[in-house]
Amino acid sequence: MEFQPSIELLDFFDTVFIDHQSADSDVAKRFTQIFPKNKIQFVDQQPWSELKRTLSAEEFDRSKKNLFITEFKGQFFKRCPGSSQAKVLNCCNYHVLNLGSQCNMNCSYCYLQSYLNTPIAKIYSNLDQALQELTDMSEKSAHLPFRVGTGEIIDSLSLDGLTLFSRKLIPFFQKLPHWTLEFKTKSDQVDQFLDLGPSPNTVVSWSLNCQEVIDQEEHRTASLEKRLLAAEKCIKAGFSVAFHLDPLIWHPDWKSNYLGLVNEIICRFTPEQVNVISMGTLRFQPEQKNMMRQRFGLSSLVTSAEMFPSEGAKLRYDASLRHEMFRTLYNQFKKNNEKWKIFLCMETPETWVSALDSQPSHKPELKELFRPLPKV
Amino acid sequence: MKRLDFFPLLNWPSSLPSISIGDVLIAGFDLNETESIHRLPYESPEKTSLQIFEVHPLLTFPEVARILSHPLSTGWLNKDHLIQTYGFHPSSDFYKICELLVQLPLDFQNWVGMKKMGASELFPLLSLSLEQSIKIADSIIEKPESKSDTAQKIEWLTDLILMNHPIDELLTKNLSQLRLVRFPETSKRDEYLKSSSLPWSGPIKTKLHRKGDTAGFDVQFFASSPTELLKIAENLKKVASSWNSNLQ
Numbered sequence: 001m002e003f004q005p006s007i008e009l010l011d012f013f014d015t016v017f018i019d020h021q022s023a024d025s026d027v028a029k030r031f032t033q034i035f036p037k038n039k040i041q042f043v044d045q046q047p048w049s050e051l052k053r054t055l056s057a058e059e060f061d062r063s064k065k066n067l068f069i070t071e072f073k074g075q076f077f078k079r080c081p082g083s084s085q086a087k088v089l090n091c092c093n094y095h096v097l098n099l100g101s102q103c104n105m106n107c108s109y110c111y112l113q114s115y116l117n118t119p120i121a122k123i124y125s126n127l128d129q130a131l132q133e134l135t136d137m138s139e140k141s142a143h144l145p146f147r148v149g150t151g152e153i154i155d156s157l158s159l160d161g162l163t164l165f166s167r168k169l170i171p172f173f174q175k176l177p178h179w180t181l182e183f184k185t186k187s188d189q190v191d192q193f194l195d196l197g198p199s200p201n202t203v204v205s206w207s208l209n210c211q212e213v214i215d216q217e218e219h220r221t222a223s224l225e226k227r228l229l230a231a232e233k234c235i236k237a238g239f240s241v242a243f244h245l246d247p248l249i250w251h252p253d254w255k256s257n258y259l260g261l262v263n264e265i266i267c268r269f270t271p272e273q274v275n276v277i278s279m280g281t282l283r284f285q286p287e288q289k290n291m292m293r294q295r296f297g298l299s300s301l302v303t304s305a306e307m308f309p310s311e312g313a314k315l316r317y318d319a320s321l322r323h324e325m326f327r328t329l330y331n332q333f334k335k336n337n338e339k340w341k342i343f344l345c346m347e348t349p350e351t352w353v354s355a356l357d358s359q360p361s362h363k364p365e366l367k368e369l370f371r372p373l374p375k376v
Numbered sequence: 377m378k379r380l381d382f383f384p385l386l387n388w389p390s391s392l393p394s395i396s397i398g399d400v401l402i403a404g405f406d407l408n409e410t411e412s413i414h415r416l417p418y419e420s421p422e423k424t425s426l427q428i429f430e431v432h433p434l435l436t437f438p439e440v441a442r443i444l445s446h447p448l449s450t451g452w453l454n455k456d457h458l459i460q461t462y463g464f465h466p467s468s469d470f471y472k473i474c475e476l477l478v479q480l481p482l483d484f485q486n487w488v489g490m491k492k493m494g495a496s497e498l499f500p501l502l503s504l505s506l507e508q509s510i511k512i513a514d515s516i517i518e519k520p521e522s523k524s525d526t527a528q529k530i531e532w533l534t535d536l537i538l539m540n541h542p543i544d545e546l547l548t549k550n551l552s553q554l555r556l557v558r559f560p561e562t563s564k565r566d567e568y569l570k571s572s573s574l575p576w577s578g579p580i581k582t583k584l585h586r587k588g589d590t591a592g593f594d595v596q597f598f599a600s601s602p603t604e605l606l607k608i609a610e611n612l613k614k615v616a617s618s619w620n621s622n623l624q
Contacts, residue, residue, distance in 0.1 A: 056468030250561075289531075290469070290499040297503075298538035306559045308589040318562045319590045 002030075003192040005161035010035055012065070012104055017043045017120070019070040025125035027163050028069050034162065046070065048119035057294040059119055063102055068120045072098070076130040077137060077148070094182075096152040097134070099124050099165055103155050105186055106219040109247055109302045112153060113295070114288035121154075123163055131172055143178055147203075151184030157204075158187035166193040170202050177201055184244065186221040188230040198238020203275050205242035206231055208265075210257035213249050217302055224261070228268060235273050246280035246345055248325050249301050250317060255328060262332045271339035279329060280345035281322045282307070283314045322351060377413070380449065381405045382442035383482065384432065385489055395431050397424055400448055403431050421451070425458035435462060436489030441474035464495060473498050479506055484513035487520060497527040500534035508537055515547045525551055532558045566591050572622050574615050578608060 016035050018028045020042055032040055046068055051059060078096050102121030103112060124130075134148070150156040150169070160166050166183065170193055173181040182203045190204060206227045209217075214224055222230070231241045243265060248258060265274070282305060284292075292303050307315035316322065326344060333340040344351060379401045387406075388394070394404025398418030407413070416427050428443070435443075440462050444455050459466040473495050477485060488498070501509045512533055516526055532554045537543050541557065549557070556563050569591055570584040581596045595612075599605040 053465065054467040054469070056472070059468060287496075290496070290502070293500065293503045293534070293538070298535055304535070304539055306562045308562075308586075310589040316589050318565060320565060321561075322589075 003161060003164065005034060009104070009159075009161060010039075013039065013067055014065045015039055015041055015067075017041050017047050017066065017068045019046075019068065019125070020044055022069050022071055022125035025069070027123060027125050027127070027165075030164065031067075031069060031162065043068075046118075046120065051119045052117075054117055055119060055291075057291050060113060060116075060291060061295070063116070063119050063121055064104060064106065066120045067123060069123050069125050071126045072122075072124040072129075075133065076124075077133050095146055095148045097130060097148050097150050098153055099127060099130065099150055099163075100154040100159070102153075104158055105155060105221045107186070107221065108217045108219070108292060108296045108300045109249075109282060109284060111284060111288065113291045114285040115153065123159070127165055127168055131168065134172065138176055138179070142176055145178055145180070147180045147182055148173075149182040149184055151182070151205075155185050155187060156183035157185040157189045161189050161192050164192060167196065170196045170199050173201055174199055180240075182242070186218060186227065188222040188226040190230045190234055194233060194237040194239075197234075200238065200240055203240040203242050204231070204234045205244060205275075207244045207246055208261060209245070209247075209249070210261045212251065212253070212257050213301065217249065217300060224264070228264065232268065235269075240275045241269075241273065242275040242277065244278045244280070244345065245329060246278060247282040248279060248329070249282050250305060250321065250325070251301050254325065258325070258329055259332055262329055266333070266336045271337050271341070274340070276341045276343065277333065278343050278345045279326055281317055281325055283310075283316045285313070286315055289315075319351065326351070377401050378448055379405060380443065380446055382439055382446060384439055385436060385486060386434075397427050400452065402428055421454040422457050424453040425455075425461050428453065428458065429461045436492065437462075437464065437495055438477055438485040438489040440464065441477045442485075444471070444474050445478045469499055469502060470495050472502055476501060476506070476509060480510060480513040481517065483517045487517060491523040491526070493523055493527065497523075498530065500531045503534055503538060508543055511543055511547060521551070529554065562591075572619075574618050574622075575611070576615055577611050579604075580608060580611060 013035075016031050016039055018031065018040065022028050023042060047066065048059075055063065076097050076099075078098075100121070100123040101112075101116060101118060103110065104121070137146075150165070157166070160183075169181055173179055178201075180201050180203055182205055184205045184207065186207050208224065208227060211224045214221060231243075234241050245258075245261070248254070251257070265277075282302060284302075284307075286309070289303070292300070296303055298304050306317065308318060310316040310319070317325075330342055333342055377396065378399055381401075384403075384405075388404040392404065393412055393414045394407040395402055395414045395416065397416045400418075401407075401413070404413075418424065432439075440459065443449055443453075443458065449455065455471075456466040459470065464470060477488070477498065501512070504512075512530060516529070520526075521529065529551055532551075533543075533546055536546050536554070536557055546554065546557070566584060566586060576582055579597050579599075582593045585592060585594045597608050599608055
């Protein structure tokens, strides 16, 4: 029997629009089966397509509640945006495979607020074309350690109970043992693919935060406990897991709350079980501030944060505070066990040296991750 | 004759006739009844925005806002087209800020126009009430500052008002005082660094300076011989080591 998504998830969406051209796709057929009939509409063009401009706060909110199933016309497989700033940021060879855009969760700091200008969430119906692109790539590069993530502009798993894309991606990557498929999520949606394990080159990764920050800033996401329980399930089923302590958000009790988070990880997992841990502090584009202010007011730890212009034109905390946050968490992990593999996400070489005493290429446990790969 | 009077910043040259598009006057609003009017034909909402641009090629953002919010313009001209013709980007927030701007004191609108402030520099005001925005606008007109300082002031004032700081108290503060209130933790850190007794000595002059997300020292010295330079270098080494141990 096919996996049944939660009623809560089905209820969340106002309408699922299906492009007539995608009507015969597997994903469209599944949506017509699982959603009530009154929520499905077949259309010839993208709803609200006349809105070809920066979204307002209200338009952005509406875009979360409506889904459009359509074909993706461009190239699926791309390098992570961090690589385009390789002169100023250390790049960890992450590649992205976008199978949709927008997110049903609602984090106050979400960069999609300044990135997306489409007035509706999208799910792409031509997954087979994406897999064909990967097949073509693999003919030249199956031996290289590519990391491919699906969670750049959509949470990898929060809607996977609807799309079941994981059930096609995991078997595909099982045939490419040097490549790594990385799901990145703040949900606990893993039950739909656990039976496909063991699959050590599928890394299911969670963005983690202390529960205090989750409560205040990561709306409609799974609790910390639920995320960690889902990670334990994945390990048991033979998948790899990774954690992203990102974004670390300053608040008066940040030290004790984040040390508590690190201790929770240390108590429940071993360095051998966790593929890698990345850390990043809060950062966003200055243009995003206006929408965040309108959507979340100033009671949020994010909108009220003390942010300054920094490398890559993003706003970040004062560098010395960032270094202190990184050092505090890093030392706690390393005090427990030198084998924890920890790296900083989208940070400058100066921060690496100042916070962790050396560049990633000089850390034996991270060398492989940061080895430059040929461009695709 | 209907009048699309948007209170242009520049006076219409008296040597030129007033201009209308169809029966809507768009330039030379001071004309008396006996003067002739140069009448352009009304063709379409898109053409109308181009005709306005041809007659008034240098309108500022508040002037465009006043045209957009004039009751005559609805349906008569293509608003998105007009906005793009003047090089702005139409968005819901752009329309909202135009609606707000025209309700603020005319002196403020004109100041925004003269300083060529962009719509996005006023976007923070969208999170405030009209009454709060008017108070900010009045205070800006009372003590005009540079365009960039004003944009910064609007942003910090908006943040602080939304953080429940009393607006009347905030409006008495200058930009550096507002910075201390908006960035209390960073100000503390900077102050700590400034007051940390680093062993600078001799002819070395220092000033704490913030550049974006980093704070540090501008260091200045004068050396008249290699020996003096070596002495300074020795001192700098000591300072670096002391600074480093302060960080641990």
